[in-house]
Amino acid sequence: MDRPNYITPAGYSALRREYDQLLGDERPKLVETIAWAAGNGDRSENGDYIYGRKRLREIDRRLGFLSRRMKAAKLVDPAAQEDRSRVWFGATVTVADADDRERVLTLVGDDETDAGTGRVGWNSPIARALRGAAVGDVRRVELPTGEREYEVIALSYPAG
Incomplete structure (x- = not known):
């Protein structure tokens, strides 16, 4: 690997x-x-x-x-994340697109993905684009349907 x-x-x-x-x-x-x-x-x-x-x-x-x-x-225990001001593994992120449609995503391992519940794989295009982003950052994502921009609205981690 x-x-x-x-x-x-x-x-x-x-x-x-x-x-x-x-x-x-x-x-x-x-x-x-x-x-x-x-x-x-x-x-x-x-x-x-x-x-x-x-x-x-x-x-x-x-x-x-x-x-x-x-x-x-x-x-990796998301509850033990030290830098909670940025999007890293295990973060639950609320993003909004240009049409103000919000999505709540949780960045999890590739073996845990479930798009229906908003659990996206760490190596997916949207997760790679969001890595390291803080609230208010805008990130461009290349999706199969075309390029989109998402703004990070909220960010949280499980309680430790």
């Missing part, structure tokens, strides 16, 4: 929970089903066996991905 995989403690816990659930619960049950299906004879037309093997490959791929992401993760 060429850039750090910053993640909040809550985001890391979510990755860990998914990993543990797949490895400790779903995968063993699936292996048991596959073993049972294999014992039923002809595997070429055995739906349980074929689907089970396919799902097992998917789980193993996801486990490998989660393992790599957790290994590369750099935990």
Whole structure:
């Protein structure tokens, strides 16, 4: 990886929970089903066996991905941010565009993004543009729909 995989403690816990659930619960049950299906004879037309093997490959791929992401993760607690006057990792920022439409965004790790709730990845175009901005700063963002300017209206961090 060429850039750090910053993640909040809550985001890391979510990755860990998914990993543990797949490895400790779903995968063993699936292996048991596959073993049972294999014992039923002809595997070429055995739906349980074929689907089970396919799902097992998917789980193993996801486990490998989660393992790599957790290994590369750099935990950053936004509540411990020292410079709360500027936008850094974990900040919740209210921005307004030229049409005075406001958006509330929280800058989180790339593994924690959820655009529907305003959680944008640290390496997204808008997050990169907002890094280091203070209240009142105007930042230009290159988006797929074109260039836009956003003014930072408010800025906060979780309580420490």
